Amino acid sequence: MGPLNKNIEAALQSLEATEEDKEILASILYKEHRVLKEGPSGTTITNEIVDIIQSNMRGDEKGDLN
Amino acid sequence: MKKTGVFFIYGDNGAGKTTLLNAINWCLYGDIIFHGVEQALEVKPNWADENDVTKVRLIIHDDDKKYQLSRVASCYDNKGILDAREIDEKGNVGNSLSEIASDAIVVRILPMNIRNLFFLSENFSNEILGHKSTNSLKNNIYRVSELETIENAIAHLAETESKLAADHTKALKDSDKIEKLTETIDRARVMIKENEAAVEKAKNKIAEHEDSLTKLRNILDNSQHTRELQKQRDDYEAAISTTDNELASCEADITECMQKNYQKVLLIDGIEEYWNALKAANDAGIIPAPINPKIIEQSKKIGICACCGEKIGENQIAFMNERQRQYEEIDKLKFLADGIHEFSNMRADINDAWCILRDAMDKQERQAQIRAGFVEQLELIREKLDDIDEANLPNNPEERRREIKAKIEKWESRRREYAQNIVDWTDAENKAFAERKRLMNSAGSDAQELEKELDKIKHLRDLLITLRDEAEQLIRNRIKDGVWESFKKILPDTQFAEISIDDNYTFNFIDKNGYSSTVSKLCVGEAKTLALSLISTLSNDIGYSDAPLFIDNLFAGIATSHFGDITHCVESLSDKKQIFITYLFARDGAKVSSNFNPAVIKQNIHAIKDKSGICFVEEDR
Numbered sequence: 298m299g300p301l302n303k304n305i306e307a308a309l310q311s312l313e314a315t316e317e318d319k320e321i322l323a324s325i326l327y328k329e330h331r332v333l334k335e336g337p338s339g340t341t342i343t344n345e346i347v348d349i350i351q352s353n354m355r356g357d358e359k360g361d362l363n
Numbered sequence: 364m365k366k367t368g369v370f371f372i373y374g375d376n377g378a379g380k381t382t383l384l385n386a387i388n389w390c391l392y393g394d395i396i397f398h399g400v401e402q403a404l405e406v407k408p409n410w411a412d413e414n415d416v417t418k419v420r421l422i423i424h425d426d427d428k429k430y431q432l433s434r435v436a437s438c439y440d441n442k443g444i445l446d447a448r449e450i451d452e453k454g455n456v457g458n459s460l461s462e463i464a465s466d467a468i469v470v471r472i473l474p475m476n477i478r479n480l481f482f483l484s485e486n487f488s489n490e491i492l493g494h495k496s497t498n499s500l501k502n503n504i505y506r507v508s509e510l511e512t513i514e515n516a517i518a519h520l521a522e523t524e525s526k527l528a529a530d531h532t533k534a535l536k537d538s539d540k541i542e543k544l545t546e547t548i549d550r551a552r553v554m555i556k557e558n559e560a561a562v563e564k565a566k567n568k569i570a571e572h573e574d575s576l577t578k579l580r581n582i583l584d585n586s587q588h589t590r591e592l593q594k595q596r597d598d599y600e601a602a603i604s605t606t607d608n609e610l611a612s613c614e615a616d617i618t619e620c621m622q623k624n625y626q627k628v629l630l631i632d633g634i635e636e637y638w639n640a641l642k643a644a645n646d647a648g649i650i651p652a653p654i655n656p657k658i659i660e661q662s663k664k665i666g667i668c669a670c671c672g673e674k675i676g677e678n679q680i681a682f683m684n685e686r687q688r689q690y691e692e693i694d695k696l697k698f699l700a701d702g703i704h705e706f707s708n709m710r711a712d713i714n715d716a717w718c719i720l721r722d723a724m725d726k727q728e729r730q731a732q733i734r735a736g737f738v739e740q741l742e743l744i745r746e747k748l749d750d751i752d753e754a755n756l757p758n759n760p761e762e763r764r765r766e767i768k769a770k771i772e773k774w775e776s777r778r779r780e781y782a783q784n785i786v787d788w789t790d791a792e793n794k795a796f797a798e799r800k801r802l803m804n805s806a807g808s809d810a811q812e813l814e815k816e817l818d819k820i821k822h823l824r825d826l827l828i829t830l831r832d833e834a835e836q837l838i839r840n841r842i843k844d845g846v847w848e849s850f851k852k853i854l855p856d857t858q859f860a861e862i863s864i865d866d867n868y869t870f871n872f873i874d875k876n877g878y879s880s881t882v883s884k885l886c887v888g889e890a891k892t893l894a895l896s897l898i899s900t901l902s903n904d905i906g907y908s909d910a911p912l913f914i915d916n917l918f919a920g921i922a923t924s925h926f927g928d929i930t931h932c933v934e935s936l937s938d939k940k941q942i943f944i945t946y947l948f949a950r951d952g953a954k955v956s957s958n959f960n961p962a963v964i965k966q967n968i969h970a971i972k973d974k975s976g977i978c979f980v981e982e983d984r
Contacts, residue, residue: 302834302905304508304834304838308833314826318822318826322516322826325519326516330509333512347523347527350816350823351816
């Protein structure tokens, strides 16, 4: 998924949530991680988050979440 | 340089120790971290000319690769541009890498957002453990441990939620409009159907009344026809009556004629016999044929025989005169002559009677034929009249016709009204349909979908908050444990028995007597030890345990009694990384502060120096 902080990764894994929600959260956090490390990549982060959530709600392929 | 170890930068005040650290920071990030002076000129030595170009070049090792990083600035461009080039095994410097590749190299060495944990000023313990600056402990931990990532995600989800909520509100309004438009469309369709039915009904009514009108016209036509038939009937009856009279007249004439000439007809045969005898006698010359004197006179007058019609001459006249004379002379023949005359008259009468009778009978026959024709026609007319039900004839057909026409007009008017209604409702439906389509297209997603997304986002935000709290707790515990272990290792004789970190990221110490104290109660040496322990723990946690550490004036403010602890702390950190420390080392061992004891420092430094490389900055460059 991405080089998330291992503490956050651990907290995410132990979070009481569905696997699907965890995947969405991981995707969002990865985006945020990239923004922090590399700066915004064109589109705004909120739009990317909406895309992630909408893709998930539409049942798109998991690969699209990234 | 070695990849790990402590590198002291000696020098007097103004020698350029801090400038050297600033130069390294500036080369990497383009700004100045120490002294708060954000000018590239700060990296220039004091003696440099104003127009001199500032240039810093670093040679770094990143895994097995070697890079040359350089940045050049002038008085017109404080930041300059980072120029990264790869150096091959033979020491050849390659072409400039792209800006992204250059930045990536810096990120691998040390990301800018956490560099304040690695470029430490002389007051770094206050800055790192304090709460006021942007480099507070909490901020640093959030930044370094990427809790900031979660925090940003929460904020962005809130933004997203706010944005979607606005869309949702708009969609709800649009949805409301769409619903109303749908109602309008449905109502329009119902009204169109109702009006179509009404038009159909009106048409039926019109047809019905037109049918009635047609029937009325037919009845009226029939009535006229009846009257005509009745007249014909009367005429025929009159004609028959006339012919009956004619026939009766004929019959009367025949009867009269028959009665009048009946005796003559009965006598004619006897007279005929007598006439024949007389004629025979006359022919025999016994009795001259009686000639009527009137005939003789007439024949003489016109020159033609009144009996035979033949032209008479002098001889015939003479004969007739002779005969006449004889008649006149022969009285005894007078009776015979009278008889012949009478017979002649009778015969003429009978001939006349026959003519009359024949004419009367002919007339009677013709009249009978005419009458038979009249009777036949009359029978036909009567049959037709029998077929007509005269009882159905309206009393006032014209008024009835007007009534029906008025009804037709009324229904026609209604039909037009209903038809116009259909046009109006169809127009309304079309407009509502187009508007609804426009709204549905512009809405993008409907309110229900947005509501689901909003619920999802709220749910995810709640999860992220939980995640942040749990991760934060986890990180706090790890930091606390790591720092405490490190702290105890560096200060084995510490008076503290326990360390804790509260929600505000304030370290609390509990001494062996059970009394608690905060960081503010620690001496500078203890605080710096704590801060270095914290940096060690954090850098291990985030995968930058080998990132170089730059400490400006490490021993500033530290009691000499803590020099040993600090050097021990630095030494433990230098196992994994390079540590660059500036140190004020006065020329000729001059004492520059009350806490300064060069002998002790030198002793400890040399202890480290034995294990690590040392970099000197001479006071005269």
